[in-house]
Amino acid sequence: MLSSSRAIARIAADRLHQPLWKHPAIARAARLQVSCPKLTPRRPFSLKAKTMADSPHLGYASLDGEFRRKPSVFRNCISSEPGSEFTPEKDRYHLYISWACPWAHRTALVRELKGLTDIISLSVVDWYMGEGGWRFKPDTPGATDDPVNGASWLSDIYFKVNPDYTGRYTVPVLWDKKTSQIVNNESSEIIRMFYTQFDDIIEPQYRGINFYKPADQAKIDEVNEWVYDTINNGVYKSGFASQEDVYIAHVKKVFESLDRVEAMLAKSKYLLGDELTEADIRLYPTIVRFDPVYVQHFKCNIGMIRHDYPHIHDWLRHLYWDYPEFSRTTNFDHIKYHYTRSHKQINPFSITPYGPLPNMVPKSK
Ligand SMILES: N[C@@H](CCC(=O)N[C@@H](CS)C(=O)NCC(=O)O)C(=O)O
The missing domain is CATH 1.20.1050.10 (Glutathione S-transferase Yfyf (Class Pi); Chain A, domain 2)
Known part of the structure; x- marks a missing residue:
C-alpha cells in the first residue's frame, strides 16, 4: 500500500507525464535521504570482512x-566451421540452468525460441543457493536431477573438468557429453551459438531466425x-x-x-x-x-x-x-x-514477501 504522500506525488507525476522519481516531491525526498548521516557502519561485517567479501x-x-561480478572461465564455441572441436550435433550437448538466474534464463529462452529443446537436453538446479553453491534436488517442483553426470552439486561438474578449479560454480553451463567437458559458461556467448550454429539440424521453421542479425x-x-x-x-x-x-x-x-x-x-x-x-x-x-x-x-x-x-x-x-x-x-x-x-545477509528470516499480486498482470488490465 502506498503512503498517502507518495500516492499524491504519483498522481501529480502522472499529470506531469514524468517518471515518478523525477517528481519534485520525490526528488526532494531523495536529496534529503542522500544527505542523511549514515546509520549503518561502513563495514557491517568487519569481523568476518575478508571471508564475506x-x-x-x-x-x-x-x-x-x-559488488563485482567475476568473468566466466569456460569460453569455447560450438561451430560448424571445419576443424571445430565442438560441432553442432543432436543429443551431444546438455544445458544446466536455474530458473531463478537471469543469465541462465536467457539461455533457456533462446533454446526454446530456436526450437532446440529436442536437440539440447536440460537440467534445472534447486532454487536454493547456499555456501556450497547450486545443488540438484529433483523433489523440488520445476527442478531436475543431473542425468548426464549424476552430480549432486553443480560444483561437482566444475571439479570433474578441473579438480583444481577455484572459480565460481555458476549457471548456465553448456556441457559436451561427447568429450565430457564444459563448452562454455557465459550466457551471452551461449545464446549467440544457439542463434545460428544448429540451423542445419533444427526444424525448418526455426532456421534463419537470428536475434543478432x-x-x-x-x-x-x-x-x-x-x-x-x-x-x-x-x-x-x-x-x-x-x-x-x-x-x-x-x-x-x-x-x-x-x-x-x-x-x-x-x-x-x-x-x-x-x-x-x-x-x-x-x-x-x-x-x-x-x-x-x-x-x-x-x-x-x-x-x-x-x-x-x-x-x-x-x-x-x-x-x-x-x-x-x-x-x-x-x-x-x-x-x-x-x-x-x-541471500541471508539481505533477508535473515527468509520470509518471502507475499506480493506484489499477481506476479504478472494480465494483458487486459
Ligand atoms: N557471466 C555469467 C554470470 C552467471 C552468474 O553469475 N550466475 C549466478 C546465478 S544468477 C551464479 O550461478 N552464481 C553462483 C556463484 O556465484 O557462485 C553469465 O552471464 O553466464
Whole structure:
C-alpha cells in the first residue's frame, strides 16, 4: 500500500507525464535521504570482512561496498566451421540452468525460441543457493536431477573438468557429453551459438531466425552495453552494495536507464523496432524479476514497472502472454524463493514477501 504522500506525488507525476522519481516531491525526498548521516557502519561485517567479501556464492560486496561480478572461465564455441572441436550435433550437448538466474534464463529462452529443446537436453538446479553453491534436488517442483553426470552439486561438474578449479560454480553451463567437458559458461556467448550454429539440424521453421542479425549488431551492442551495466547487473550492484552511497549511486542509474528504455518502447514495439532482437531477450529476464523481487529485495524501489513504466509494462506483458517461450521459461516460485531465501545477509528470516499480486498482470488490465 502506498503512503498517502507518495500516492499524491504519483498522481501529480502522472499529470506531469514524468517518471515518478523525477517528481519534485520525490526528488526532494531523495536529496534529503542522500544527505542523511549514515546509520549503518561502513563495514557491517568487519569481523568476518575478508571471508564475506571473498564469498564467491552469496553475492557479498567487496570491502569498498561494491559488488563485482567475476568473468566466466569456460569460453569455447560450438561451430560448424571445419576443424571445430565442438560441432553442432543432436543429443551431444546438455544445458544446466536455474530458473531463478537471469543469465541462465536467457539461455533457456533462446533454446526454446530456436526450437532446440529436442536437440539440447536440460537440467534445472534447486532454487536454493547456499555456501556450497547450486545443488540438484529433483523433489523440488520445476527442478531436475543431473542425468548426464549424476552430480549432486553443480560444483561437482566444475571439479570433474578441473579438480583444481577455484572459480565460481555458476549457471548456465553448456556441457559436451561427447568429450565430457564444459563448452562454455557465459550466457551471452551461449545464446549467440544457439542463434545460428544448429540451423542445419533444427526444424525448418526455426532456421534463419537470428536475434543478432549482422545489420543490427552495432545497434544491439550499443544497447546491450548500458542495459547490462545499469539494469541487468545494475540491480545486483544496488542490491548487494554494502554502503549506502554505493547503493544510491547504482539505484539511480537503474531508474535513469529504465526511463531510457521507456522512451524507446514508447516509439516502437520492441527495443530496436518492429522485430524481437537480442536486446529484448537480454532485457526480459531482469524486467520480469523487477516487481516481484528487485523492488523490495534489491531495494530498487524508486518505482515499479506495473505502476510507473506503462510502455515497458506493455512490452513485458506482450512477451509473457503472447510468446509461450517466454512464459514457459519464467518460473516465479524459483525466482522469488531463490533471492529471498538464499541471500541471508539481505533477508535473515527468509520470509518471502507475499506480493506484489499477481506476479504478472494480465494483458487486459
Ligand atoms: N557471466 C555469467 C554470470 C552467471 C552468474 O553469475 N550466475 C549466478 C546465478 S544468477 C551464479 O550461478 N552464481 C553462483 C556463484 O556465484 O557462485 C553469465 O552471464 O553466464
